[in-house]
Amino acid sequence: MQSLDSQHLLTLYNQLLTLKSLPRTGWLQRGVANAESIADHSFGMAILALLIGETMPHLDHHKLLKIALLHDLAEVHLTDLPTSAKRFVGAATKHAAEQQALTDLFQHILHRDEHVALWSEYSEGSSVEARLVKAIDRLEMLAQTLAYERAGNRNLNEFWQDAEQGLDEFPLIQAMVLDLQKQRETL
Numbered sequence: 001m002q003s004l005d006s007q008h009l010l011t012l013y014n015q016l017l018t019l020k021s022l023p024r025t026g027w028l029q030r031g032v033a034n035a036e037s038i039a040d041h042s043f044g045m046a047i048l049a050l051l052i053g054e055t056m057p058h059l060d061h062h063k064l065l066k067i068a069l070l071h072d073l074a075e076v077h078l079t080d081l082p083t084s085a086k087r088f089v090g091a092a093t094k095h096a097a098e099q100q101a102l103t104d105l106f107q108h109i110l111h112r113d114e115h116v117a118l119w120s121e122y123s124e125g126s127s128v129e130a131r132l133v134k135a136i137d138r139l140e141m142l143a144q145t146l147a148y149e150r151a152g153n154r155n156l157n158e159f160w161q162d163a164e165q166g167l168d169e170f171p172l173i174q175a176m177v178l179d180l181q182k183q184r185e186t187l
Contacts, residue, residue, distance in 0.1 A: 008108035025082040074098035
């Protein structure tokens with residue numbers, strides 16, 4: 001049964017707190033010391049969604065922020081699967097596992113079905129808000145990559161490959177990625 005029970009909310013929140021201590025795997029694999037956590041990444045995503053969303057008045061900003069906040073919550077149960085592992089798991093298996101993880105995570109929450117549906121929109125890119133969050137995900141990753149390179153990490157070139165690919169729908173993000181690339185050239 002779905003309810004707004006205080007214990008269920010606290011249990012969920014305590015599970016989500018683990019995202020603060022789960023590092024992003026891609027950074028660890030490349031030897032980045034003090035790699036950002038999944039929660040650090042989600043915070044960056046939410047701030048960028050807020051700021052970029054404000055420049056696009058035609059969007060549903062509430063939906064945009066929800067998708068940004070929900071997009072990686074399944075990692076509470078599945079951790080941050082690196083790109084190198086995804087080719088072994090397969091997109092359909094990964095999608096099903098993440099959907100089940102979110103369904104389980106939100107099992108006692110009033111708006112469980114809405115949250116899972118918004119995550120599915122993100123995963124499938126089926127709304128403009130979902131596609132924008134995907135583009136923001138890339139932008140945030142590139143901004144973090146540049147921050148790590150400024151701190152002395154020099155083995156992160158692969159993150160810049162195809163940096164602008166698929167961003168035609170969002171000229172502002174495309175421009176921001178180009179600005180990051182220009183900043184990188186001055187390192």
